[in-house]
Amino acid sequence: MLEVIDIHKTFNPGTINEKVALNGVSFTLNDGDFCTVIGGNGAGKSTIMNAICGVWPVDSGAIVIDGNDVSGLSEHERAPFLGRVFQDPMIGTAADMQIDENMALAARRGEQRTLRWGVTAAEREQYKEILKTLDLGLEERLTAKVGLLSGGQRQALTLLMATMKRPKLLLLDEHTAALDPKTAAKVLETTDKIVKQHNLTTMMVTHNMRDAIAHGNRLIMMNEGRIVIDVKGEEKAKLTVEDLLHKFEEVAGRDSVSDRMVLS
Amino acid sequence: MTGYIFSLDGTALLRACPGGVAQGLIWGIMALGVFMTFRMLNFADLTVDGSFATGGAVCIMLIMKGCNPEVALIVSFAAGLSAGLATGLLHTLFGIPDILAGILTQLGLWSVNLKLLGGKSNQAINVNLVTLHITSNARYLSRTIIIMVVFCAILISILYWYLGTEQGSAIRATGINPKMSRAQGINTDGMKVLALALSNGMVALAGGILAQFQGFADANMGRGAIVIGLAAVIIGEVIGESIFKKGMSFILRLGFVVVGGVIYYLVYVLVLWLKFPANDMKLLTAIVVAAFLAVPYLKEKKKNSFHKVARENKKSGIISGKGEE
Ligand SMILES: Nc1ncnc2c1ncn2[C@@H]1O[C@H](COP(=O)(O)OP(=O)(O)O)[C@@H](O)[C@H]1O
Ligand SMILES: [Mg+2]
Numbered sequence: 218m219l220e221v222i223d224i225h226k227t228f229n230p231g232t233i234n235e236k237v238a239l240n241g242v243s244f245t246l247n248d249g250d251f252c253t254v255i256g257g258n259g260a261g262k263s264t265i266m267n268a269i270c271g272v273w274p275v276d277s278g279a280i281v282i283d284g285n286d287v288s289g290l291s292e293h294e295r296a297p298f299l300g301r302v303f304q305d306p307m308i309g310t311a312a313d314m315q316i317d318e319n320m321a322l323a324a325r326r327g328e329q330r331t332l333r334w335g336v337t338a339a340e341r342e343q344y345k346e347i348l349k350t351l352d353l354g355l356e357e358r359l360t361a362k363v364g365l366l367s368g369g370q371r372q373a374l375t376l377l378m379a380t381m382k383r384p385k386l387l388l389l390d391e392h393t394a395a396l397d398p399k400t401a402a403k404v405l406e407t408t409d410k411i412v413k414q415h416n417l418t419t420m421m422v423t424h425n426m427r428d429a430i431a432h433g434n435r436l437i438m439m440n441e442g443r444i445v446i447d448v449k450g451e452e453k454a455k456l457t458v459e460d461l462l463h464k465f466e467e468v469a470g471r472d473s474v475s476d477r478m479v480l481s
Numbered sequence: 482m483t484g485y486i487f488s489l490d491g492t493a494l495l496r497a498c499p500g501g502v503a504q505g506l507i508w509g510i511m512a513l514g515v516f517m518t519f520r521m522l523n524f525a526d527l528t529v530d531g532s533f534a535t536g537g538a539v540c541i542m543l544i545m546k547g548c549n550p551e552v553a554l555i556v557s558f559a560a561g562l563s564a565g566l567a568t569g570l571l572h573t574l575f576g577i578p579d580i581l582a583g584i585l586t587q588l589g590l591w592s593v594n595l596k597l598l599g600g601k602s603n604q605a606i607n608v609n610l611v612t613l614h615i616t617s618n619a620r621y622l623s624r625t626i627i628i629m630v631v632f633c634a635i636l637i638s639i640l641y642w643y644l645g646t647e648q649g650s651a652i653r654a655t656g657i658n659p660k661m662s663r664a665q666g667i668n669t670d671g672m673k674v675l676a677l678a679l680s681n682g683m684v685a686l687a688g689g690i691l692a693q694f695q696g697f698a699d700a701n702m703g704r705g706a707i708v709i710g711l712a713a714v715i716i717g718e719v720i721g722e723s724i725f726k727k728g729m730s731f732i733l734r735l736g737f738v739v740v741g742g743v744i745y746y747l748v749y750v751l752v753l754w755l756k757f758p759a760n761d762m763k764l765l766t767a768i769v770v771a772a773f774l775a776v777p778y779l780k781e782k783k784k785n786s787f788h789k790v791a792r793e794n795k796k797s798g799i800i801s802g803k804g805e806e
Binding site: 270292293294296297299301303308309310311312313314318321322323325326327328329330331332333334335336378 | 643645646647648649650651653654657658660661662663664665666667668669
């Protein structure tokens, strides 16, 4: 489903701010894989997500989604394949537009924006049904501006929007990190439900090792722009936080653990 | 002082009002164009100073060549489209910042407009030789106003419809949250170019209508147009919101842009009637727009300032022993 082949990306090359953010990243996700991604701050987790989304072109390497080489496509051209939820709840939705308008934008991902109505009455009914599954009462507030919603509500809505039009790949970049623990747990639960329901191929960055272990069938750990740990299946299922810390020490050196891994 | 007051002629003011309303409606169309970029895209587009005059020049020159005035307006609209297209491409294709892209097109249009006007700074049509539906001729002024009101209503309806379509929604989303828009597959650069083109099309259309109204086009007719457009947008918003409060729907927002234009021109008429020098009007407009733009910022700042924290800490004595006695 997703093939990432030897991706390199250096920011600000040739300046004092030069930063090798991705240093030869390769991995493959199969159909229906749910892969969690962990690593210290600045390890390159968001950068690999951005590379897949085409926020900027990579320096070298290829990204293949469902057999399509998308490496040469710009961000909006790749969007039809991808559903995304960002860390910042403000980013995933348009605050000044209504809930239904936001959903309608997402429902047309990958389609021509024509001169037909932006949201139809039939769609509104459909959106209500979808919103009910969130159990947040948003179905009663279809015409409310999204800016009036809480961070958790916005994140849940973004998740719906990312998955309404089935993406080939769902990318979640610390999408619960900005939420309070209770809300975070709820959004995570919803995530699991939606991913299972549609059998979505998913990548989820998290800084919470326990979440990374508890969710999905695959786990990748990054450090300094490389994948340093990649476990799946049986091995992944048996993984403990202790194991992960040990493994991380092996590859990244003893000191880095306490400093850079954020545990919760 | 009394001499000045007695020199003011009340009936002259009344006589000037219809003309003010008509001009206000024309500038209201221009302001709808500004609304599209400034409010929908969050893009302060200075192209309009040039494209407004382009619209006027195109219209007058075509009429002089015997073209039907209404057809000439369509060509004005098209000329505005291409001006906006130029700014849009400068901005999206070549990465030139929004204000600068607008200024570059505006500067270039200055030469284009003079060329259109046959090298002269203005050109007039012989209003006795053409039948114009929009004219400042006092005899037909009420008809002109009716035509303009109907035209504005149609334009507002079209704009309301358009901004509610998939494409219009994509333009709005681009202005509000470009990152989210791209994630939803919207070509944000394309939407910016499209909105800039349509906006300048409307502006040039207004320029063409004004040229018909006054019977001539002038290379300078667009000078400061952006500020007048902003004035109309802002005055309309302030008034609309004070009447309808939170119940201000989108179509009302559009309507009040035109209302803002009319009020701006009525104030203009009033100020001229008070014998304020016409040349000072731009200064006055600049001050009014600056003030209106500053108010929301200052309000927010007053709620949220270091001064306020310092003052309140002093008052409450939260830091022991340092409170007010
Ligand atoms: N657009 C950018 N420009 C410059 N540097 C960047 C950019 N994006 C990320 N970086 C740098 O690349 C490194 C990896 O960042 P990131 O992928 O965001 O880390 P994380 O694993 O915490 O998500 C960091 O050092 C970061 O500062
Ligand atoms: Mg990150």
